[in-house]
Amino acid sequence: MLKHSIQIELFLILWVPKLIYSESPMYTMLDKDTIKNEILPHLSKAKRGYVTQSCLIEVVNAILYKLKTGCQWAFLPVEALFSGKVLSHGAVYHHYNKWSKSGEWKSMWVRLLDKHRNELDMSGVDLDGSHTAALRGGEEVGYQGRKKRKTTNALYLTDRQGLPIAMSSPKSGEHHDVHDIEKVIGDMFNDLEKSHIRVDGLFLNADAGFDCDALRGFLCEKEIIANICINKRRENADDIFVDDELYAERYSIERTNAWMDSFRTLLNRFDTTVANWTSWNYLAFAVLLLKKISRKQKVYITSM
Numbered sequence: 001m002l003k004h005s006i007q008i009e010l011f012l013i014l015w016v017p018k019l020i021y022s023e024s025p026m027y028t029m030l031d032k033d034t035i036k037n038e039i040l041p042h043l044s045k046a047k048r049g050y051v052t053q054s055c056l057i058e059v060v061n062a063i064l065y066k067l068k069t070g071c072q073w074a075f076l077p078v079e080a081l082f083s084g085k086v087l088s089h090g091a092v093y094h095h096y097n098k099w100s101k102s103g104e105w106k107s108m109w110v111r112l113l114d115k116h117r118n119e120l121d122m123s124g125v126d127l128d129g130s131h132t133a134a135l136r137g138g139e140e141v142g143y144q145g146r147k148k149r150k151t152t153n154a155l156y157l158t159d160r161q162g163l164p165i166a167m168s169s170p171k172s173g174e175h176h177d178v179h180d181i182e183k184v185i186g187d188m189f190n191d192l193e194k195s196h197i198r199v200d201g202l203f204l205n206a207d208a209g210f211d212c213d214a215l216r217g218f219l220c221e222k223e224i225i226a227n228i229c230i231n232k233r234r235e236n237a238d239d240i241f242v243d244d245e246l247y248a249e250r251y252s253i254e255r256t257n258a259w260m261d262s263f264r265t266l267l268n269r270f271d272t273t274v275a276n277w278t279s280w281n282y283l284a285f286a287v288l289l290l291k292k293i294s295r296k297q298k299v300y301i302t303s304m
Contacts, residue, residue: 029064032057034290042108043099054085062092067283070264097276105279109286113165114195119293121160124203124227124246126253127185127210129155129177130260138272142172152269152277153177156260157188162252163292164260164285166191170274177209182218189222203227205250260284 030039035057045056062081066073076089099105113120131151134141144151151173157166166188171179189199200223206215211231219226227246230237261267263284271277 028061029068029287030061030290031294032061034294035060038112038290039108039286042111043104044102054082054087054091056095058082058084059087059092059095062087063096064283064287066092066096067263067265067280067287070267096279100273100276100279103275105282109282110191110194112286112289113192113197116289116293117195117197119289119296120163120165120197122197122202124160124205124249125165126158126160126162126250126256127155127204127206128158128253128257129153129209130257131173132266132269134173134269136270136272138269138277139274140170140172142174144173147173154278154281155184155188156253156256157192158253158256160249160252161292162256162259163289164256165197167278167281167285170277178212178215181210181212181215185215185218199224201225203246205247205253207250208232259288263287 039060040056043056043060058081062076062078065071065081066076073089073093076092078086078089078092131144131147131153133147134150134152137150140152141150143149144153152170153173153175154170155168155177156164158164168184168188192199202224204219204224204226206226206228208229208231211228211234216226216228227243229247230240230242234240260281263280265280266284269277271280
């Protein structure tokens with residue numbers, strides 16, 4: 001009986017104030033407390049001069065709405081996204097672009113990953129590349145024959161749960177996944193090390209497109225066990241071992257691709273600058289991680 005009464009009290013404390021707060025914005029991807037405690041501390045605020053008259057929490061929420069729906073900035077439903085002073089869509093874009101140019105979305109992700117690295121499952125990681133159609137051209141855009149259109153290519157690294165943890169700097173679409181692979185993977189591992197995540201001893205899954213001596217040699221130097229599917233064009237593959245059971249776990253990164261595609265802004269690239277495009281990716285990484293943590297906390301509360 002005491003257990004049920006505690007659950008009822010927790011429900012009243014956590015949810016009733018939110019239900020009766022009639023001035024809350026209509027659309028939310030993350031609750032206000034999560035945005036305030038997890039995202040805003042890593043973004044710069046005006047110290048002098050003009051200060052926004054609207055709540056920065058709602059500004060970030062409006063940016064998250066754009067990330068999820070993929071709507072054009074001009075059609076951002078600002079009337080429904082702000083409970084107090086309503087900003088124009090141009091003002092919301094100004095905040096996103098300012099934080100993007102200064103690299104704050106990426107630094108936010110690095111610090112967030114450091115803070116919650118215990119939530120990751122680093123028993124194995126998966127590597128994959130993704131081509132995104134670039135509909136307006138811009139930086140790092142090139143024709144990709146298989147897609148038959150201009151694309152931007154980037155590599156993604158996920159943990160065993162499928163949570164994205166790192167991405168490479170985007171390259172134009174005519175480049176193969178293993179183009180300059182040593183530098184690309186090295187930069188991704190450096191980002192992980194900034195979050196105090198060790199890479200030595202990792203098991204890394206990758207498909208046959210990554211089967212090259214340069215990548216295998218680099219991973220060996222980093223003391224990373226490469227579980228890369230053997231390319232059918234490779235000669236003398238008898239001395240290469242592939243763990244089929246471990247490789248079967250690579251399905252998680254394909255699921256991650258579906259998660260990322262649910263953010264409509266990432267499905268097609270409309271941003272012409274690399275900084276803005278990569279910033280959307282890091283913001284999506286943060287949403288996926290914070291939603292996982294939120295679900296875990298709710299399960300813990302209901303199980304009490």
